[in-house]
Amino acid sequence: MQSLRRIGGRAYLLPGSPNTVIVAGSSGAVVVDPGIGEGRGTAIQEALRGLGLGLEAVVLTHGHSDHLAAAPGLGGPVYAARLCRGLVESSVLRRLVVYGGLVTERLAAMPMVELRVDREVEPGEGLPEGLRSIPLPGHTPGHMGVVDEESRVVAAGDAVLGERVLARFGVPFAADLEGWVRSLERLRELAEEGYTIVPGHGPVARGRRAAAMVEANIAAVEKLRGWVLERLREKPLTLEKLTYMATVSLGSAEPTPRQLMLNRTALASLLAWLEREGLVEPETGEEGVVWRARGQQPR
Known part of the structure; x- marks a missing residue:
């Protein structure tokens, strides 16, 4: 089982695919993207006990199953962007958006978890324990990042991917690749300002390393654009x-x-x-x- 480690200030990482960020606040802990996998919920509860904190809130960067599957057993209010609410609460809508049509549970190969959203988050709105949301749409409509200014950490969800993930799949997944590039440009600015960037899938990065990771994502889209245009010509x-x-x-x-x-x-x-x-x-x-x-x- 992966162990909890501090990544800056009051922000901790529970590694995985996806990564989970836990922010230790004064009134409790905020868990960003609980993740998926057998024992993931137990690992989060053990991490909270180790910090001596209860759960104040679960915040989802977006509504894909791999980011929310471990949430139902945790309790606590669930926060998600307004445009992602339907994806969180409906496995049918989630499959429609991800696959461009309804597919079976077997083909989706993801648990059909449905989770009630207790609080819709508008772009840029504040979150518990002084965290704030930033709009990073593209991977899904309404995708958001979670910023901890005190720790200078951004939980970016799938608005950016590690280089190995990019190399493996070749085609970066996004419901809107044009919007995804604009979000990557925003993350590049944050990386250049010295924020630690936590991707949904891939290693945590800071400074030049974080900027290089974001640039690799932008380059992957540019490569795909060029490849498609060449084939169609x-x-x-x-x-x-x-x-x-x-x-x-x-x-x-x-x-x-x-x-x-x-x-x-x-x-x-x-x-x-x-x-x-x-x-x-x-x-x-x-x-x-x-x-x-x-x-x-x-x-």
Whole structure:
């Protein structure tokens, strides 16, 4: 079992995938992203006992199952962004947003946990124990980071990923890749200001190391953009074909049905971004919707 360690001031890390941040306050502890896995809830309770604190609140950066599955056994009020409330409270809506359509529990390969949100958080709103939320949308609508000014720590959730995660999957998962890049630019500013950045998946980083991690995420999106445009300049492709090619070419993860469906969601958002910029356009064909680079002759 991973052990609790201090990462700055009153902020502690319970490592995992995802990472959990615990902030020791004067009235109790705030747990950010409890996480998933057998024994995770027990590990959090043991960490709180070690700190000599009760649970004041659970704060979720977003509503994906791997970030909230351990929460039901903890008790305490649950805080989530207004736009993420539906994802937290409904496993059906969560699957619709993540996979672009309803999939079975077996294919989703995540527990169908549903959790009541006790307090909706607006962008920039204060949180218990003097913490504050910052909007970091993109990975999901309403995704937020949690900032502890006293400790100079940002629990960034999946607004940024460790480099090994990026290399493995090749296609960064985000419901809105354009919005994700804007959030990464905000995190880069915080890294340059000296904040410790805690990604949802990957090592904690500070200073130049944190800035380099954020830059690697931005570079991954730029690489994907360039790759997609190059493929579509060669010939029109369906989203399904483009997804398979990107999964095989850009990452080392096996192109399982689940991985392909996740990557399809991200690539659909990228195509929408490129279409808004006038770089690609859809057309109808026997294969369904086919995407081509603007200026390319229709088939």
